[in-house]
Amino acid sequence: MEPKTYQAETMAAALAEVKRELGRDAVILHTRNVRRGGWLGLGGRWMWEVTASGHVNVPPRSAGRYVAEEPPAVCATQEPPLAKSPMPVQAAPPPERTIDLRMNEIHRMVAALLSRNSGTPVAEGELGRLEAILRSQDVAEEIVTDLIGRCRLELTGLELAEPQQTREKLLGMIAERIPTSPPAGEGVRRVMALVGPTGVGKTTTIAKLAARFALAEAKSVGLITVDTYRIAAVDQLRTYAEIIEVPLRTVLSPGELHQAVHAMGDKDVILIDTAGRSPNDRMRLNQLRGFLSAAGADEVHLVVSAASNRAAAARTVENFLPLGANRLIVTKLDEAETFGTILNVGVAAGAAFSYVTTGQEVPDDIEPVESRKLAELVLGAESHGD
Numbered sequence: 459m460e461p462k463t464y465q466a467e468t469m470a471a472a473l474a475e476v477k478r479e480l481g482r483d484a485v486i487l488h489t490r491n492v493r494r495g496g497w498l499g500l501g502g503r504w505m506w507e508v509t510a511s512g513h514v515n516v517p518p519r520s521a522g523r524y525v526a527e528e529p530p531a532v533c534a535t536q537e538p539p540l541a542k543s544p545m546p547v548q549a550a551p552p553p554e555r556t557i558d559l560r561m562n563e564i565h566r567m568v569a570a571l572l573s574r575n576s577g578t579p580v581a582e583g584e585l586g587r588l589e590a591i592l593r594s595q596d597v598a599e600e601i602v603t604d605l606i607g608r609c610r611l612e613l614t615g616l617e618l619a620e621p622q623q624t625r626e627k628l629l630g631m632i633a634e635r636i637p638t639s640p641p642a643g644e645g646v647r648r649v650m651a652l653v654g655p656t657g658v659g660k661t662t663t664i665a666k667l668a669a670r671f672a673l674a675e676a677k678s679v680g681l682i683t684v685d686t687y688r689i690a691a692v693d694q695l696r697t698y699a700e701i702i703e704v705p706l707r708t709v710l711s712p713g714e715l716h717q718a719v720h721a722m723g724d725k726d727v728i729l730i731d732t733a734g735r736s737p738n739d740r741m742r743l744n745q746l747r748g749f750l751s752a753a754g755a756d757e758v759h760l761v762v763s764a765a766s767n768r769a770a771a772a773r774t775v776e777n778f779l780p781l782g783a784n785r786l787i788v789t790k791l792d793e794a795e796t797f798g799t800i801l802n803v804g805v806a807a808g809a810a811f812s813y814v815t816t817g818q819e820v821p822d823d824i825e826p827v828e829s830r831k832l833a834e835l836v837l838g839a840e841s842h843g844d
Contacts, residue, residue, distance in 0.1 A: 461487055461511045465494075469607060472508040480512040487511060489611070491604045504600035506607075584621035585609055588628055591838045596768055596798035601805055605631050625837070632833035635801060638826070639757075639785055639810035649719060651730040651753055653746060653781060654761035655774055659789040662818060663761060664731045665698035669821030671727045672702050680722035681706040683731040684715060684749055695731060698820060712752035719753055730755065747781050759785040759812055762803050764794035771799045775806045783807070788827075789815045797835040 462480075466472035469489070476484050488509040585606060592602045609627055610618075617623045650667070652660045664681070671677040681699050683692055683706065692708060699706035705722070709715045715730070722728050730753055732746060750758060760783035762774055786809050788800055804811065814832070817823035 461509050463507060463509045465505050465507050467503070467505060469506045469508070472506045476508055476510045480510055484510045484512055491607055504603060583618065584624045585618060585628075588625060588837065592798070592836070594796070595836055595838065596796045596802075597836065598768060598798070598802045598805070601635075601801060629830070629833050629837055632801060632836055633829040636804045636827070636829045636832050637810045638829055639812045647723075647726060647728075648757060649728045649730070649753060649755045650757045650759060651732060651750055651755040652759050652761055652787070653732050653750070653778055653783060655770075655778075658761045658763040658766075659815065660761050661695055661731055662820065663787060663789060663813070663815055663824065664729050665695060665820045666815065666824040667813070668698065668704055668729055669702050670824060671729075672704055673821060677726035678724070679704045680725040680728045681731070682715065682718050682722070682728065683708050684710075684733060702821075712748045715749055716752040716754075743777060743781065750782055755782075757785050757812075758783045759787045760807065760809070761787045761789055762799070763790045764788050764797060764799055764814075765790045766799055768799065768802055771803050772806060775803055779807055779809075784809055785812045786810065787813045787815070788832075791816045791835070792823075797832075800832050801836050 464472045464475045464479075466475060472489075473486075476486070486508060488507075490507050492505055492507050494503055494505050589602060589606045592605065593599075605628060608631060609624065613624065613627055617627070652664055654660055661683075668679050668681055672679045679702075681695065681704055683695055696706055707718045707721075709718050719728060719730075732749065733742075758781065760774070760778050762771055766774070786803060786807055788803075788811065791797075791814055811827040811829075811832070813824055814827055815824045
């Protein structure tokens with residue numbers, strides 16, 4: 459029988475359809491969690507996809523379990539070996555037997571899944587506790603389902619019974635979804651623009667970066683601001699520029715921005731501060747697109763506050779990512795009550811994280827992202843078992 463693929467919103471529902479159509483002895487060949495619909499990875503639905511067959515060449519059952527077929531017995535007329543080897547070497551099992559053994563394990567897993575009632579399976583033990591923590595951290599439901607489902611598939615029963623192993627596996631999976639951008643090579647000139655909604659701390663973050671590059675890394679730095687809508691923001695940045703002794707230029711148009719970047723061509727790092735834009739203000743977002751095009755920035759960092767809620771963070775990513783954002787900066791970690799926004803934004807944006815900020819102090823409260831540290835925040839510092 460040719461394999462068939464089934465889709466449903468839950469694994470249990472997909473397996474129930476397999477069982478209804480192909481029977482209890484159906485063989486699962488492949489499962490995966492996929493997003494259907496949406497735009498740029500946003501707004502779609504997560505679906506479970508199961509590929510199964512009603513007939514696969516597998517060994518017969520024995521005592522309720524699938525076991526590998528024994529290799530054929532040696533014929534009695536076969537010539538015995540001339541001499542025993544002092545160090546016998548056991549031959550590797552033939553490929554067919556290896557496949558059989560793997561199929562046995564798949565059968566065991568599928569039998570357990572098919573025996574469950576319909577509905578979304580609820581994790582038990584340490585995995586269930588960690589699942590509850592992810593939800594309490596406001597991690598998006600589809601991400602929780604994906605992480606917990608993959609843990610079930612990739613860990614053995616014995617590993618799931620070990621709280622520390624379970625937590626480490628989940629931490630690793632979360633960290634993989636928080637990729638980091640590699641540092642720029644020595645002598646590489648960088649033009650960095652920061653974009654994002656109002657109130658996320660772009661201007662303070664620009665000042666921290668300028669101080670870090672100029673004072674800690676001894677790089678030559680130039681500052682440019684196009685945030686002429688807020689006089690206080692320009693004055694604040696000018697004060698910082700005077701303290702750390704770096705030049706600051708204020709521009710009013712994309713043409714002036716292009717000229718300013720060209721004039722600072724001898725700088726190691728050029729930092730461009732942009733005005734905050736509402737994610738819903740299409741006209742001003744298009745204006746910002748024109749500035750970024752004129753700047754020719756190597757890195758466009760989308761600044762997102764860790765204290766923002768899930769819906770606001772999703773709107774930010776959806777509206778600013780098309781402007782060319784290819785890095786993520788997370789601010790206000792010290793003000794956040796939950797940290798699921800970090801993971802939600804990372805998955806939705808698909809961009810690497812560069813920096814996090816943890817307070818208002820310039821230049822101290824900023825540091826490069828470490829995936830493991832952010833994963834531990836998402837999962838909870840005290841989430842491991844006793």
